[in-house]
Amino acid sequence: MTEIKVLRNILAANEDRAAQNRARFGVRGLLAVNLIASPGAGKTTLLERTIAGLSPRLRVAVIEGDITGDHDARRIAAAGAAVVQVNTEGGCHLDAAMVDRALGELDLDAVDILVIENVGNLVCPAEFDLGEAFKAVVLSAPEGDDKPAKYPLIFSEAGAVVVNKTDLLAATDFDLAKAERDIRRINPDVPLFPLSCRTGQGLDAWLEWLAARRAEYAKH
Template sequence: MAKRIRLAKRVVAESDRLAARLAETFQQAGVFVANLMSSPGSGKTSLLEETARRLAPQLRMAVIEGDLATDRDAQRIRKAGIPAYQINTGGGCHLSARQILDALDRFDLAALDVLFIENVGNLICPAEFDLGERRRIVLASTPEGDDKPIKYPVAFNKADCIVLNKIDLLAATNFSRDAFLGFVRGLNPAAPLIELSCRTGEGLDAWLDYVRAERRAAASGAPRTPK
């Protein structure tokens, strides 16, 4: 047992060391790096497609896609007009700092303004692993129910920004905005909360403003402030 705990501690320390290296690399390159996490189907890829369509002319963007299997999301991103690099975790429930470091060999970070990382769809494991990102974005969506923050408190507590997607479906669900907001604020009083619909485009401007502001901060060399 003690041996297993010592090994787990060594693995975590190695992961944190690689994440710190990544954070330094991203800061030196002046690139805004965002790590997106959510349950499967909340709309991570949809949000990235809409962001690509609206911001690609102004900002140089790319996506690292993390999936158990297939490159379906990477194909969607490329169709939306920006490069995507697929990592298949082959069963792994989250992306690791080592996988991100290896992926950096596949493109020129210095030629980017914004790098999005779409983590594996899962609200548990990805929340435990720092990837050196400047901001951690957690998505929820109305059909999932309003109780997800209290069921997955670590993800919502550590989020730098929370996106509530699929607000076009509010009337078709029993999702309570007030209950959701209460749960979120109980765990995370200060993170921006952006309500939007990738389907109708409502609320997307606030998200795009957030991305632009974070990109400016990253380009100015401001260090990240991890939770």
């Protein structure tokens, strides 16, 4: 009983903080995206491509969530975007309080799209709202096409799904049509972007969709 109560309290406190983050984004028309995937699916590579593809039209900033180190933050800085590294020191996900603290390090008035790269994990990040406008989930071909069916919660919450590393499809048994069917069964209308960060194929559709989402969001 006690354990259940504690968990509820943690989640309720997180919801409050997430609502505060969401309000900070909302007043500025700043589109915040919670980017979630398994380790190595290509989150940081997609960010590097997204920063390059949207610049100078849109200003992208990044909060990098990792258990330890600043490897990904260095890559984002080299790509030319403002970045804050958050270390969870063992934690398997970011929470809204960590994002709140990181926001203090950014000039939010100079940002159009804020992407929060969550800790590589398809499970725990599904439980914690960060105040984002939507969650974007990246699945990559070498992981296997059974992942949507095995980790349905995160796919059901996704506001967009990227299927990355399509350049490797021929080298794997990943069945793109099956993965798409399974994703649609869980989340019928979710926008789906098969692409390769390596070759750039399919990337434009993602970039244009993201820019359109930001324009739509900034109107409200």
